Amino acid sequence: MAAAIALSRRGRPASAPNPNVGCLIVRDGRVVARGWTQPGGRPHAEAMALAVAGGAARGATAYVSLEPCAHASPRGPCCTDALIAAGIARVVVAAQDPDRRTDGQGVARLRDAGIAVVEGVLSADARAAMAPWWMRQDDGRAFVTLKLATSLDGCIAMADGSSRWITGARARAHGHLERAQHQAILVGRGTLHADAPRLDVRLAGLEDRSPKKLLLTSGKAPAGWTAVASPDAIDDVDSVLVEGGAGAASAFLAADRVDRLLLYRAPILIGGGTPALGDIGLIDLADAHGRWRLADSRLLGSDRLDVYERVREG
């Protein structure tokens, strides 16, 4: 299942508005096919994997990160029927599909057809890999990742604004990979004017993944940019990477609209530089606790990346 979930990440963000699902087909202990939701949402992961597997799907086990869909659409048959027709013997499911048209019916139909089904395997991991789609399903809003690249003393630039470079090449490349996994990137007016950022994906083979560019502003946006009046006013994308500066970051935090933090930290001290954040509305220090959980931590060259997720009570 971990491999199926890793495949699901390949679908981000191009599968939107469809969920990015991963599917692995295993027969006699060997992987016979891999699939993930393709750009625009079709083919689904299961359809792609079944097409690769061909006759090898008969009697095999399918690992899917999301319950197979149970509703036919004008764009093709439902995956539940396709799995049954291909002769799959067993289906292992991570997360149940919250879409009302499936929501348990996919699993039920598989069982009715005599297929063994195991549910709930690594479901939290699967949900995390589909976080933007899930956020749109549950809360009807975009999933927001805030990226901060700071010195050890929490500065995003020197006092004069210079910030090239705080982090090293590997951390910056990782930041480009994150861009490629988001539908949109957002900056504030200060960053637009100071840095004139290209905000494209500078990684070989991923140049066409450069996301939509959003500008947080009460005014108009220049050509090539879309104006966003407030952190709550994002409605046409499911995933946004907030890249800076301190004003935009603080606005999203003050509105409690940040779901994931990417903290790239270089082993340098600046001293008296530009702080990463301005006021975010914190009144009492005690209220700052319990909001962020460390989800990942790794070294990228001599920089450290810590990934935190916002803890929200069900």
Next chain:
Amino acid sequence: MAAAIALSRRGRPASAPNPNVGCLIVRDGRVVARGWTQPGGRPHAEAMALAVAGGAARGATAYVSLEPCAHASPRGPCCTDALIAAGIARVVVAAQDPDRRTDGQGVARLRDAGIAVVEGVLSADARAAMAPWWMRQDDGRAFVTLKLATSLDGCIAMADGSSRWITGARARAHGHLERAQHQAILVGRGTLHADAPRLDVRLAGLEDRSPKKLLLTSGKAPAGWTAVASPDAIDDVDSVLVEGGAGAASAFLAADRVDRLLLYRAPILIGGGTPALGDIGLIDLADAHGRWRLADSRLLGSDRLDVYERVREG
């Protein structure tokens, strides 16, 4: 040898001005004695271990983190002679003693007595465990550790100065353990007046380890405190822990007098709070790089401790 080096850490800081050495005596694959430099510098680690080992030292191997001393003193015989007299068959040494009165002569005398000697085993680790003593030998100054406890955005307090608590209980206990390993703790005037810190060691069994209290000030110090006019003006202790605030931390960094950084970081965001540092004299961002090397990283509850060491070219 790693065990002998771990023992050497027990001697800090009470062995000063003598080096904190560790000694392990092993016979037939079993540890028969452990020793480390005692408060005030006597007995030496080897003398303590030989006293414990008694007759079991005959034919045994002694692991010592620093070359045994070759000079007798009014306070006792030299360890080289004691090892020979006890019938030790083999001595494994980490670091050579830079003290002119020994400086290779300890090893030479052991060899002259027919003892097998292995040198240079884990010498860098042994030196790190004796860093304050080594700094005093090489550079004639105190070894300075700077402690910073910050939020993820690099704040040491809210804008109104409140800082209780940023880090959790485990990180604070670790901070007390660090206090116990230093001869002195230093704060600036702002911290003295704002927090009236006790700066004692609040760990069971270590209460008597509370270090000397230094105040960075151009004026006089209150009762119980010693005034220090500048980061270069510390001469009667070998190890200092700078605990705050931003002014004192920045003064030591600007003078390039910080050898080790303890960064305790809580998973909280403050926003617009008190920055960890003020101006430290950095002119060009490129100059900030290459100065700090990550030496340790661990989670203390939900906080992270990163330990950085100043990289200095030999």
